[in-house]
Each structure stands twice: as structure tokens, then as C-alpha cells.
Amino acid sequence: MNSMNEGVGGTGAPPSGRPIVEIRGVTKRFGTGEPAVDAVDLEIPEGELFALLGPSGCGKTTLLRMLAGFETPTSGEIRIDGADVADVPPNRRPVNMVFQSYAVFPHMSVFDNVAYGLRVTGVPAAERRERVLEALGLVRLDGLETRKPDQLSGGQRQRVALARALVKRPRVLLLDEPLSALDAKLREAMRLELVNLRIAVGITFVFVTHDQDEALSMADRIAVMEHGRVRQVADPATLYEHPGCRFVADFIGKVNLFEGTVRASGDGVAALDVEGLGALSVPHPGPVRGEVGVAVRPEKIRLSEARPADAGFSFEATVEDYAYYGSETHLFLVTAEGVRLSATVPNTDRGPVRAERGARRFVSWRPADTLVLTE
Numbered sequence: 001m002n003s004m005n006e007g008v009g010g011t012g013a014p015p016s017g018r019p020i021v022e023i024r025g026v027t028k029r030f031g032t033g034e035p036a037v038d039a040v041d042l043e044i045p046e047g048e049l050f051a052l053l054g055p056s057g058c059g060k061t062t063l064l065r066m067l068a069g070f071e072t073p074t075s076g077e078i079r080i081d082g083a084d085v086a087d088v089p090p091n092r093r094p095v096n097m098v099f100q101s102y103a104v105f106p107h108m109s110v111f112d113n114v115a116y117g118l119r120v121t122g123v124p125a126a127e128r129r130e131r132v133l134e135a136l137g138l139v140r141l142d143g144l145e146t147r148k149p150d151q152l153s154g155g156q157r158q159r160v161a162l163a164r165a166l167v168k169r170p171r172v173l174l175l176d177e178p179l180s181a182l183d184a185k186l187r188e189a190m191r192l193e194l195v196n197l198r199i200a201v202g203i204t205f206v207f208v209t210h211d212q213d214e215a216l217s218m219a220d221r222i223a224v225m226e227h228g229r230v231r232q233v234a235d236p237a238t239l240y241e242h243p244g245c246r247f248v249a250d251f252i253g254k255v256n257l258f259e260g261t262v263r264a265s266g267d268g269v270a271a272l273d274v275e276g277l278g279a280l281s282v283p284h285p286g287p288v289r290g291e292v293g294v295a296v297r298p299e300k301i302r303l304s305e306a307r308p309a310d311a312g313f314s315f316e317a318t319v320e321d322y323a324y325y326g327s328e329t330h331l332f333l334v335t336a337e338g339v340r341l342s343a344t345v346p347n348t349d350r351g352p353v354r355a356e357r358g359a360r361r362f363v364s365w366r367p368a369d370t371l372v373l374t375e
């Protein structure tokens with residue numbers, strides 16, 4: 001799926017030069033079944049905050065562990081900073097990993113936890129102290145040096161784990177679900193903190209998550225994985241607004257997905273027949289034919305009581321159900337032919353919720369908001 005690689009879309013990455021991480025045709029098999037990682041090609045430029053996103057079991061941790069050197073690829077090549085790392089043990093690689101269950105030593109103070117990695121490699125005491133204090137400053141734990149882990153909050157413990165990795169001054173920091181152990185509010189605060197930390201230290205972050213909101217809100221670019229394969233690599237807005245396949249469209253955000261047939265295409269337009277909904281012409285670059293997925297995001301849908309005058313494409317549906325989320329309301333509608341779809345309506349004023357079971361509405365969307373999915 002290299003054709004979908006969108007090039008360097010990251011912010012903060014230097015404009016030229018060799019990527020810091022190069023993954024070429026990497027496959028990892030455990031035993032005889034499906035490979036855990038299957039022919040992955042990725043290039044990560046220096047300074048990028050790069051996310052590996054995908055459902056449980058798709059191979060994210062395995063790929064990260066191969067970068068760290070804890071697993072050996074069955075085939076393929078990994079280069080870090082230009083050098084093939086096949087024969088380089090984990091502790092000699094210019095990377096450091098923060099694990100999903102952030103292991104900190106419970107009996108050691110914050111200072112000693114962070115100093116540990118420098119102590120075992122024989123960094124002299126004075127330099128050690130300077131670097132530990134610098135790392136603790138970066139993660140905003142100044143003043144807590146003498147605390148023990150059980151005297152810290154979950155977020156602070158996670159920052160100790162980060163400081164432990166940063167103090168080694170890796171070129172690439174690998175983070176496996178770094179925020180998954182935190183509660184929802186803290187997780188959101190830590191997202192911003194990690195992004196700011198990445199900017200402050202200027203090193204490359206590769207982080208694994210199965211949380212699409214986390215990936216969308218933090219990453220410069222995201223690789224979406226399924227069954228060991230990379231399905232698409234792009235910046236967050238491109239993934240959301242221009243997914244390359246049904247899987248990515250469905251995995252990133254919510255989507256209404258219909259089946260359709262292309263009746264004609266050319267001159268930047270595709271004429272579609274959407275199952276149960278009728279004819280719809282949409283802008284589409286290049287030729288397309290056969291069966292396609294036709295998708296639209298719930299927030300792109302417009303609902304009106306009268307048939308919209310401007311919309312070339314509209315149909316009637318009945319509100320079956322709705323869910324109120326405070327900032328927005330999700331409406332679930334069904335057409336007379338039994339086609340179901342959902343629409344998200346922002347609650348921009350404090351009036352009563354404008355949703356009523358059984359209400360009939362005209363559904364429309366801008367043709368340009370239609371996603372035509374060939375895979």
C-alpha cells in the first residue's frame with residue numbers, strides 16, 4: 001500500500017535528509033500461523049510524532065519491539081539513523097522504550113528511578129545528577145525527587161517512566177500505549193503534555209495506540225494497521241477525510257457506509273448508484289468502476305424538515321432513536337427501504353434537544369463530502 005503513503009506531512013520535521021527510522025519489507029512470524037507483522041514498509045523522518053494505530057492484535061507492539069531490538073524480524077530490514085540494526089542489541093540502539101505497564105522501581109525514589117539507567121552505564125555522579133534533574137524538569141516533576149512511586153499519582157508515575165527513558169537521550173523514543181493506564185481526564189491532559197514534550201526535546205516519538213482520538217489529536221502522521229499490515233499512512237486530517245479503504249474509514253471515527261455501483265466516471269465526476277438510496281454524482285479524481293463503498297461521516301449529514309432546495313441528492317428518513325452527549329446529539333435514522341444511518345448534530349444553543357423519535361427528516365449532504373471507497 002505504498003501508493004497511499006502521503007510523504008512527509010509532519011510538523012516540526014526537518015525539510016530534508018534521511019529518515020531516522022526506515023522499515024523495509026519487515027515480516028515477523030511467531031510459529032506457523034498468520035504473521036504478526038506482514039511486509040511492513042515505513043519511513044519516519046527525524047522529529048516526527050508518529051503513531052501506530054490499529055485494533056488489538058494487529059501487530060503494533062511487535063513492530064515497536066523490533067525497533068527496540070527485543071524481537072528479531074523474520075525477514076526485512078530496519079535501519080535507524082541510516083544504520084542497519086540487525087546485529088545491534090537493544091542497549092546499543094539509539095532508541096528507548098516506554099512500556100505499556102510503566103515499570104518503575106517501587107522501592108527507589110523518583111531520582112534513583114531516573115538515574116538508574118545512567119548508573120548502570122557508569123555515567124559519573126555529577127553528570128548523572130545534572131541529567132536526571134534536566135529530565136525531571138522536562139516532565140515537570142521538579143521538587144519530587146525524593147518521593148517514592150507509591151507517593152505519586154498515576155500521571156506522575158507515568159512521567160517518571162518518561163523521564164527514565166529521556167535521560168538516556170535516545171534519538172527515538174518508543175512508547176507503547178503510554179497513556180492507557182490513566183483515567184480519561186488525565187489521559188487527555190497528558191496527550192498535550194506529550195506533544196509539548198516532543199517539541200521541547202526535539203526527538204522522534206513513535207507511539208502505539210488503539211485509541212483513534214489519541215492518534216488523531218497527537219500525531220503528525222499515523223500508520224493504520226490491520227492483521228500485521230499497514231493499510232494507510234497519512235496525517236490525521238487526510239486519514240479522516242480521505243480514507244483509502246473501508247477498514248480505515250470505519251476504524252477512524254464514525255462513518256455511514258453504503259454499498260454502491262459506479263454507473264459512469266470521467267471528467268472528475270463519478271455517477272453512483274447507492275443501494276437503497278438512488279443516484280448520486282460525486283467529485284472523484286481519476287477513473288473508478290464496479291462495486292464501491294459509499295461513505296459519509298455523521299457530522300457531514302444535514303437534516304431538514306422540508307426538502308432542501310439546493311441539494312441535488314436528498315431522501316426522507318425517520319428518526320428511530322437518538323443519544324444526547326451534551327455537546328452534540330447523535331440521531332439514528334431509517335429510510336422507508338430500511339437503510340439505516342446516523343447523523344451528528346452539534347448543540348450550538350441551549351434550547352431543547354431537537355430530536356424526536358418518529359420525526360421525518362430530509363437527509364442530504366454535499367456530494368463532495370462523499371467518500372468513494374474502492375477497497
Ligand SMILES: Nc1ncnc2c1ncn2[C@@H]1O[C@H](COP(=O)(O)OP(=O)(O)OP(=O)(O)O)[C@@H](O)[C@H]1O
Pocket residue numbers: 030036054055056057058059060061062063210
Ligand atoms: N511472543 C509471542 N509469541 C507468539 N505470538 C505472539 C507473541 N507476541 C505477539 N504474538 C502475536 O502476534 C500478534 C500481534 O501481537 P501484538 O502484541 O503485536 O499486537 P498489538 O497490536 O500490540 O495488540 P494490543 O493492542 O492488544 O496490544 C497477536 O496475534 C499476538 O498473539
Ligand SMILES: [Mg+2]
Pocket residue numbers: 060061062
Ligand atoms: Mg500491544
